[in-house]
Every structure is written in C-alpha cells, then in structure tokens.
Amino acid sequence: MLVALGMACLLLLAAVAPLRAEERIIRAHGISTFGDLKYPEGFAHFDYVNPDAPKGGTFSTWGFGTFDSLSPYILKGNAAALSTVFFDTLMTGSLDEPDAMYGLVAHTIEYPESREWAIFHMRPEARFADGTPVTAQDVVFSYEVLRDKGQPAYRVLFKDFKSVEAIDDLTVKFTFNADGALRELAMSAAGLPIFSRAYYETRDFAESTLEPPLGSGAYTLDRVDPGRSVSYKRRDDYWARDLNVNVGQNNFDILQVEYFADYTTAFEAFKAGAYMYREEFMSLLWATGYDFPAVQSGAVKVETLPDGRPAGTQGFWFNLRRPIFEDPRVRQAIGMAFNFEWANESLFYGIYARTDSFWENSTMQAVGLPSEAELALLEPLREHVPETVFSEPAFTPAVSSPDNVADRRVLRAAGRLLEDAGWTVGADGIRVNAAGQPLRIEVLNDSASFERIINPYVENLRRLGVDAVYTRVDSAQSQEREKKFDFDIVTRRYSMSQTPGIELRGIFGGEAADVEGSNNIAGVNNVAVDSLIKTIENATTREDLETAVSALDRVLRAMHIWVPQWYKGEHNIAYFDMYERPYTDTPPPNGMGELSIWWFNADKAQALRASGAIR
Structure with a gap:
C-alpha cells in the first residue's frame, strides 16, 4: 500500500516537476x-447565504414552450428546464464574485502561474446517486464525450485543450495549448459537468431521453410529464450537502417547472396558484396585471430588485448567412424601421430604456469615440472593421417619434440607405435590386405576446418598401429552425458575463458561424472580431479586459448585426408569500439565488392554504 502511494506521488511529481524550476506552482x-x-x-460558507436556512417545501415556477428530453448537453431534442441539476462539477462559483470558483468535487486545484495546465485533486467521498465513486476516469470520459457527442459549442470551447488524463483515481490533469486562452481554461475545465463512465457504457450520450441521467448533484428526478411539467427532488444522501460551498443552499425539497405555450396563459395560471414564483418580463402584465385579489390580500408579494449584472443582449438578430443582409446599409435601414420610442410609450408603459450596447448597463459598454487604449487594439485591425468605428461615436440607434409608429423622418433616412445599397422601389412598391429580386424578409417568433411588437415593426418595414412578413411558429419549430439557421430575423437574448472570455467564441466567433446549433445565431465571421475575442481571453487585468470588451462592443455595433431592443436593469418578481431569502432589498451581484439560497416557510404556506389562497 505504501509502495503504491509512493509511486503515485512520484508520478504526480513527474507530471509537474519540469515547470517547478521555471515558475511558481499554485495549489489552492x-x-x-x-x-x-x-x-x-x-x-465556513458564502457570506450571502443563511447557514441555518430550513430545508423542505417546493419551489415552483414556469417554463415557456415544451420539452422532450432530460439531456441538456446535446444538440438533439429540447431539454427540460433545470435539467443540469443532476450533475456536479469539479468546482463551483459564488454569487458575490464575478470570476471565482471554489472546490466542489475537487478539494484543491494545482497550476503554474502560466496556467498551461491544471491538476484537480478530487474528494474521495464524492459519489454518484447510485453510490459509486466519482473518479478521475469519469472526468476524462466527460470531457471526451462532450467533445465528441456534445453540443457544438463544446468543440469550440475545447479548442485549446491539449489533453486530459487521469493520473490516478482521484487526480486529473488538464493540459492546454500554450497559445490558448490560458487565463480561464482551467476554470472552464473546473466547470464541466461530470458524467458516469459506467452509466454510459450501455447508453448513447448523443440520444435524447426522458430517462433520468445518473449524476452526483444535489437533485434527482422526481417526476416528468413530457412537454407539460418536470420536477426534481433533493437527495437526502447527497454526498456534498455539508460542504462549505453548499451550506445554506439547495434548500427546497422539490424544484418544479410547469410549462405553458404562451405568456398570458402562464400568467393566468400563476394567479390561480398553479405555480408559486414568477419573474415578469412582459411590461404590459407588469404595469396592469398585478392587482389581482391575491396581491391585494398580501398572499402574493410583488417586488422590484436591482440586477447587478450586465443587462443582457436582447434584440432582433439578422442571419448574416443570407445574401440579402450582406450590405450593412441594408441591416442599418431595417433596424431604423423599429420605433422603440413608440413601443415604449404605447406598449411598454415607459418602463424600458433602449439597448444600444452588447454590454448594456456595465462598465464594458463602449461610449463616445475610442480611447487611446482601444485605438491601440483597433488600428491594426482597421481594414476589417467599418471606418465609422474610428470616425464616429459608438453606434446608437436612431431616435424615433413616440407619437407616431411611422416616423417619416427616420423612414426617409432608412430609405436613402436602401437606395444607396441598390434597392430601389418597384412599380408595386416593393424594393428590388439590379437583378429585379425583391427585398423579402421573414421575422420568425414563437410567442403570441410578441405579436403586438413585431406587427407594427413589419408594417413599418412594408412602408419602407420591404416585403416583410411575420411568421409565428410553436416553440419546438422555432428551436429547430434556429439550430439549423433557417431564418432571416429572430429575437434572442444572451446573458453576458461580468468577466467575458472564452464563451464569446460561441456567440461571435468565426469558428462557430456555420456550426449547426451554435450560439453564433447571427453568423458573425470577422477577422477583427476574432482577434478582439482572443485579446479579451488573454487580458491579465480587469482594466485591460474592459478596454478590449469596449473595443469589441463598438465594432459589433458598427457592423449592424442586430436591431437592439430594450432593457431594464432590475428584476420584476412576484411570488406567493411562502418563500424567504437571506437578503432584503439587494441580491448578490451575480443573481437573486431564488433556486439555491431562498427557502420554504412551512408556517406561511399553511396560512395560505387556510385562507384559500393556495390549494
């Protein structure tokens, strides 16, 4: 036994010894x-939790559309909400730091200052739900199966992974390409879900399934009604329930999601007590709907909480793979037909502000002309970016009249752009190019509640001479068409990181532009964008990071790859008064933690039942 242990130590030393003479090895x-x-x-625990939070009860919320799978890491099928809860990772993040991770399955990480490799020392007590140990071999398998059979985004993420090897049963080493995004590759490795190698010996990872997968996480499947509802139950035998990173967390016995085909039906179901928690994203409902009896009696609490994260990147996205969108003047003109000011006053009750940045509501948002530090990054890329990046302030959408959806001044300016791009108005009022082909576009969406927004936009496009149509499909069709890039314009929202990095390859990187199912929904494929993403990945200080992100922001905005919509840097939430949380007015900066750090108050729930507010 001692001989075997000694040999393992020698192997470990051999793995790291070549670098020890050259640079400091960090073990933390x-x-x-x-x-x-x-x-x-x-x-002992994260500062933002209640370490004495009671366990029990159900947290129930809603999901949009449908689902047919419990496999969230593959391209096939539509995975149920929260279906990642089955799986643990080597390390986990916190809600009060933008870019830190602490040991979960791994108790320690070891890496050189260059971060060219990382060794994770795993906890021997880590167990899958069937009682089998979580091993380094399982970690290696997880990397390999995600690389070979997982969503296409993983192949982009793993581009700079040179090798993953099990040094022994509880020690796994990731080695990275020396010219890769070394600043965060170790953290990418630390965040990979861990699958059981033995479990998948008799199952095809690439096939979607409603069989509950075997994981080592805090929850397992409770019940599933395909397309309608899914719930997960907290494991009493969860191996990591008392770890410091889990103290005061995973407080609900049941996590439940009820699915609905449209927002209005979902709202009516909430009023009736079909589920207990709702974050409201529809301004009409928020402004006019939350005065029903349960709110008036105090059974339902209605709150607005600050959101410390970037506001999110939401807009109408162009499919740049389509020839009609090759000319940026066409894209800019189509964007000008969206009258946000009218929509905000007439439809949104004035509660939103116009988005113009991909990092809205953050210090990474580009403003004014580029700074000297930004110019140092942009000048070498000048031939690959619009000249306006250097000559004009960061692009901001045209401001239209709130009094008339068809602002003639803005539409005339948009028309001139289309004329300059070679699209002239034909005899039937539809613009055509030199070959006589009409300027025809389809706006695709899966939500009935968006019709009141899209229809006026389409009408403005038609006033502009664009043969525009709005097509509404169900959620499953929408997801399938977006995966295959079978659309002209779609609405999408991305939650952008406070510390952007390698994930930008999947959203804006050229390598992902034509990878089916990738997050690069617009199909951005630009040398300058790829270069700036690499600079962001390699930034060694937050100041350098913010400079590079700001430069990327102004380039993307100048390219007109989307029509920015709106934002509100707050959470609008409503819930039946049976949930409590460890903060009053201000959540941790990285999220509200409603699924993890809130808890169930059994006495309040009983009082609601006694009053008839819930069943």
Missing part, C-alpha cells in the same frame, strides 16, 4: 480569473 482551494479570491481556505 479556489481559482479566479485574475488571481484574487474573496474566501480563504476553510471558509
């Missing part, structure tokens, strides 16, 4: 993008 309980950790080794 956590890792962050720029090296700073808030919580010291041996910390």
Whole structure:
C-alpha cells in the first residue's frame, strides 16, 4: 500500500516537476480569473447565504414552450428546464464574485502561474446517486464525450485543450495549448459537468431521453410529464450537502417547472396558484396585471430588485448567412424601421430604456469615440472593421417619434440607405435590386405576446418598401429552425458575463458561424472580431479586459448585426408569500439565488392554504 502511494506521488511529481524550476506552482482551494479570491481556505460558507436556512417545501415556477428530453448537453431534442441539476462539477462559483470558483468535487486545484495546465485533486467521498465513486476516469470520459457527442459549442470551447488524463483515481490533469486562452481554461475545465463512465457504457450520450441521467448533484428526478411539467427532488444522501460551498443552499425539497405555450396563459395560471414564483418580463402584465385579489390580500408579494449584472443582449438578430443582409446599409435601414420610442410609450408603459450596447448597463459598454487604449487594439485591425468605428461615436440607434409608429423622418433616412445599397422601389412598391429580386424578409417568433411588437415593426418595414412578413411558429419549430439557421430575423437574448472570455467564441466567433446549433445565431465571421475575442481571453487585468470588451462592443455595433431592443436593469418578481431569502432589498451581484439560497416557510404556506389562497 505504501509502495503504491509512493509511486503515485512520484508520478504526480513527474507530471509537474519540469515547470517547478521555471515558475511558481499554485495549489489552492479556489481559482479566479485574475488571481484574487474573496474566501480563504476553510471558509465556513458564502457570506450571502443563511447557514441555518430550513430545508423542505417546493419551489415552483414556469417554463415557456415544451420539452422532450432530460439531456441538456446535446444538440438533439429540447431539454427540460433545470435539467443540469443532476450533475456536479469539479468546482463551483459564488454569487458575490464575478470570476471565482471554489472546490466542489475537487478539494484543491494545482497550476503554474502560466496556467498551461491544471491538476484537480478530487474528494474521495464524492459519489454518484447510485453510490459509486466519482473518479478521475469519469472526468476524462466527460470531457471526451462532450467533445465528441456534445453540443457544438463544446468543440469550440475545447479548442485549446491539449489533453486530459487521469493520473490516478482521484487526480486529473488538464493540459492546454500554450497559445490558448490560458487565463480561464482551467476554470472552464473546473466547470464541466461530470458524467458516469459506467452509466454510459450501455447508453448513447448523443440520444435524447426522458430517462433520468445518473449524476452526483444535489437533485434527482422526481417526476416528468413530457412537454407539460418536470420536477426534481433533493437527495437526502447527497454526498456534498455539508460542504462549505453548499451550506445554506439547495434548500427546497422539490424544484418544479410547469410549462405553458404562451405568456398570458402562464400568467393566468400563476394567479390561480398553479405555480408559486414568477419573474415578469412582459411590461404590459407588469404595469396592469398585478392587482389581482391575491396581491391585494398580501398572499402574493410583488417586488422590484436591482440586477447587478450586465443587462443582457436582447434584440432582433439578422442571419448574416443570407445574401440579402450582406450590405450593412441594408441591416442599418431595417433596424431604423423599429420605433422603440413608440413601443415604449404605447406598449411598454415607459418602463424600458433602449439597448444600444452588447454590454448594456456595465462598465464594458463602449461610449463616445475610442480611447487611446482601444485605438491601440483597433488600428491594426482597421481594414476589417467599418471606418465609422474610428470616425464616429459608438453606434446608437436612431431616435424615433413616440407619437407616431411611422416616423417619416427616420423612414426617409432608412430609405436613402436602401437606395444607396441598390434597392430601389418597384412599380408595386416593393424594393428590388439590379437583378429585379425583391427585398423579402421573414421575422420568425414563437410567442403570441410578441405579436403586438413585431406587427407594427413589419408594417413599418412594408412602408419602407420591404416585403416583410411575420411568421409565428410553436416553440419546438422555432428551436429547430434556429439550430439549423433557417431564418432571416429572430429575437434572442444572451446573458453576458461580468468577466467575458472564452464563451464569446460561441456567440461571435468565426469558428462557430456555420456550426449547426451554435450560439453564433447571427453568423458573425470577422477577422477583427476574432482577434478582439482572443485579446479579451488573454487580458491579465480587469482594466485591460474592459478596454478590449469596449473595443469589441463598438465594432459589433458598427457592423449592424442586430436591431437592439430594450432593457431594464432590475428584476420584476412576484411570488406567493411562502418563500424567504437571506437578503432584503439587494441580491448578490451575480443573481437573486431564488433556486439555491431562498427557502420554504412551512408556517406561511399553511396560512395560505387556510385562507384559500393556495390549494
């Protein structure tokens, strides 16, 4: 036994020894993008939790559309909401740091200052739900199966992974390409879901299924009604329930999601007590709908909480793979037909502001003309970016009249752009190019509640001479068409990181532009964009990171790859008064934690039942 242990130690030393003479080896309980950790080794729990939070009860919310799978990491099928809860990772993040991770399955991470490799030392007590140990071999398998059979985004993510090897049963080493995005590759490795190699010996990972997968996470499947509802139950035998990163978390016995085909039906179901928690994204309902009896009696609490994250990147996205969108003047003109000011006053009750940046509501948003630091990054890329990046302030959408959806001044300016791009008005009022082909576009959407927004936009496009149509499909069709890039214009929202990095390859990177199912919905494929993403990935200080992100933001905005919609830097939430949380007015900066750090108050729930507010 001692001989075997000694040999294992020698192997481990051999794996890291070549670099020890050249650079410092860091061994720690956590890792962050720029090296700073808030919580010291041996910390008791995260500051934002209630360590004495009671366990029990059900947290229920809603999902849009439908689902037919419990496999969230593959392209096939539409995975149920929250179906990632089955799986643990080597390390986990916190809600009060933008770029730090602490040990979960791994108790320690070891890496050189260059971050060209990372060794994770795993906890021997880690177990899958069937009682089998979580091993380094399972981690290697997880990497390989995601690379070979997972969503296409993983192949982009793993581009700079050179090798993954099990040094022994509880030690796994990731080696990265020396010229890769070394700042965050170790954290990408730390965040990979861990699958059981043995479990998938008799199952095809690439096939969607409603069989509950075997994981080592805090929850397992409770019940599933395909396309209608899914719920997960907290495991009493969860191996990591008392770890410091889990203290005060995973407080609900049941996590439940009820599915609805449209927002209005979902709202009516909430009023009737079909589910207990709702974050409201529809301004009409928020402004006019939350005065029903349960709100008036206090059974339902209605709150607005600050959101410390970037506001999200929401807009109408062009499919740049389509020839009609090759000319940026066409894209800019089509964007000008969307009258946000009218929509905000007439449809949204004035509660939104116009989005113009991909990092709205953050210090990474480009403003004015480029700074000297930005110019140092942009000048070498000048031939690949619009000249307006250098000569004009960061692009901001045209401001239209709120009094008339068809602002003639803005539409005339948009028409001139189309004329300049070679699209002239034909005898039937539809614009055609030199070959006589009409300027025809389809706006695709799967939500009935968006019709009141899209229809006026389409009408303005038709006033502009564009043969525009709105096509509404169901959620499953929409997801399938978006996966295959079978659309002209779609609405999509991305939640952007406070520390952007390698994930930008999947959203804006050229390698992902034609990968079916990728997050690069617009099909951006630009040398300058790829270069700036690489600069962001390799930034060594937050100041350098913010400069590079700002430069990327102004380039993307100048390219007119989308029609920005709106944002509100707050959470609008409503819930039956049976849930409590460890903060009053201000959530942790990275999220509200409603699924993880809130808890169920059994006495309040009983009082609601006694009053008839819920069943």
